[in-house]
Amino acid sequence: MDEAKGSATEADDITQMSFEQALSALEQIVQQLERGDVPLDESITLYERGEQLRAACQKRLDAAQARIEKIVTGADGKPTGTTPLDGDN
Template sequence: MSDTPLSEMSFEAAMKELEAVVTQLERGDVELEASIKLYERGAELKKHCEKKLAEAEEKVAAITLDGEGNPIGTKPVEGL
């Protein structure tokens, strides 16, 4: 489990750590207290990944296209 604050983690780093957390929990050989901490970290990582995905989806949705479907720029998305 990483000590890196979520705010500093990329989507890819958070997903990698989340996969490691799930693997550890699925093995079932982690003590109860450690399992609880892993579960809590996993929930935080999941929320962080969902936020990063939502931000990316908003950015993609903001891309403006010309008449032929080619990207010509972006428009501001409210709230970003």
């Protein structure tokens, strides 16, 4: 049961990270796994953490892309303003 508490705490930690912090942590995990010198159980734990970090980064990238797509362009292709993400327009 302690593992479930640890996973919830780790997920909470990830939500508090900036995109750059999460990406850096993910890169560190990838490097550790690529070295191949981590015991199997630890590798599985690292992989799970990496997947949580990847999902968090992807969520933030998707949100940023949605914001960018809301930029309104004029007939000349230049931005003329923005519209709210949750607007009715």
